[in-house]
Amino acid sequence: MSPAALTITEATVDFGAGPVLDQVSLDVAAGEFVCVVGASGSGKTTLLNAIAGLVELDGGTVAVDGRRVTGPGPDRAVVFQDDAVFPWLSVARNAAFGLETQGVGKAERRTRVTDVLATVGLTGSEERWPRELSGGMRKRVDLARALAVRPPVLLMDEPYGALDMLTKERLQADLDRIVSHEGMTVVFITHDLEEAVFLADRVIVLASHPGRVAAEIRVPFARPRDPELRLTPDFQAVRGEVLHHLQAVETTA
Numbered sequence: 128m129s130p131a132a133l134t135i136t137e138a139t140v141d142f143g144a145g146p147v148l149d150q151v152s153l154d155v156a157a158g159e160f161v162c163v164v165g166a167s168g169s170g171k172t173t174l175l176n177a178i179a180g181l182v183e184l185d186g187g188t189v190a191v192d193g194r195r196v197t198g199p200g201p202d203r204a205v206v207f208q209d210d211a212v213f214p215w216l217s218v219a220r221n222a223a224f225g226l227e228t229q230g231v232g233k234a235e236r237r238t239r240v241t242d243v244l245a246t247v248g249l250t251g252s253e254e255r256w257p258r259e260l261s262g263g264m265r266k267r268v269d270l271a272r273a274l275a276v277r278p279p280v281l282l283m284d285e286p287y288g289a290l291d292m293l294t295k296e297r298l299q300a301d302l303d304r305i306v307s308h309e310g311m312t313v314v315f316i317t318h319d320l321e322e323a324v325f326l327a328d329r330v331i332v333l334a335s336h337p338g339r340v341a342a343e344i345r346v347p348f349a350r351p352r353d354p355e356l357r358l359t360p361d362f363q364a365v366r367g368e369v370l371h372h373l374q375a376v377e378t379t380a
C-alpha cells in the first residue's frame with residue numbers, strides 16, 4: 128500500500144439552501160495526516176463525503192493521485208462516528224468484509240485479517256461477537272475493516288467522538304502509530320482540538336456559512352508521537368493557535 132495525494136479544487140456543494148461548501152480548495156500530500164475542525168454545520172462531513180464520493184459536487188473537483196473522483200472507490204476507506212460493525216458477523220468476518228466484496232481469495236483474506244487484527248490490537252478476539260465488545264474495541268474492528276483493503280487514503284469522521292477520554296487517547300496513539308508505519312494519507316474530522324493537534328501534520332479550520340478554508344496550522348512534531356507530548360508547552364502553544372483561529376472565524380460568522 129502506498130499513500131495517494133488528494134487534490135480538492137474549488138469544491139462547491141449546495142443542497143438547495145445556499146452553498147454548504149463554497150469553492151473549497153485543499154491539497155493533501157501523499158502520507159500527510161490532515162485534521163479538519165470547525166463549528167457544527169461548517170460543512171466538515173460534507174467535505175469528507177465529497178472526498179469519499181458519497182456527495183456529488185455542484186462545482187469543482189476532487190482527485191486522488193490525479194484521477195477524478197466520481198463515486199466511492201477502493202482507494203478511499205471511510206470510518207464514521209457510528210461504528211459500522213455487523214452484529215451477525217464475528218470480529219474476523221467483520222474485518223474480512225471489504226476483502227470479500229473485493230473478491231480477495233480465502234487464503235489471502237486469512238493472512239490479511241490476521242495481520243490487520245494484530246495491527247489494531249485484536250489478536251485473540253477473532254471469533255468474538257460484536258455484542259461482547261466494548262465501544263473502543265468496536266472502533267478497532269471498524270478500523271481493521273478499513274485497513275484490510277489497504278486504502279491509499281483513509282477518511283475518518285469523528286471516529287472517537289463518543290468514547291471516554293482514556294479509550295480515546297489509547298486509540299489515537301494506536302492510529303498515529305499505524306498510519307505512520309503504513310504510510311497512509313488521512314483526512315480526519317474532529318471537534319476535539321487536542322485530538323487534532325496530537326494526530327495531524329496540518330489542521331484545517333473551516334469557517335461556516337458557507338464552509339470555506341479559513342486557516343491552516345502546521346503541527347511541527349514528527350510522527351509517530353509520544354502521548355506525553357500533550358503535556359508539553361510546545362503542544363499547548365499549537366493547540367492555542369488552532370483555538371485562536373477557530374474563535375476568530377466564529378466571531379465573524
Ligand SMILES: Nc1ncnc2c1ncn2[C@@H]1O[C@H](COP(=O)(O)OP(=O)(O)OP(=O)(O)O)[C@@H](O)[C@H]1O
Pocket residue numbers: 142147165166167168169170171172173174
Ligand atoms: N444531504 C443534505 N441535505 C440537505 N442539507 C444538508 C445535507 N447534508 C448536510 N446538510 C447541511 O449542510 C450543512 C453542513 O453540514 P455538515 O454535516 O457537513 O456539517 P459539519 O461541520 O460536519 O457539522 P457537525 O460538526 O455538526 O457534524 C448543515 O447546515 C446541514 O444541515
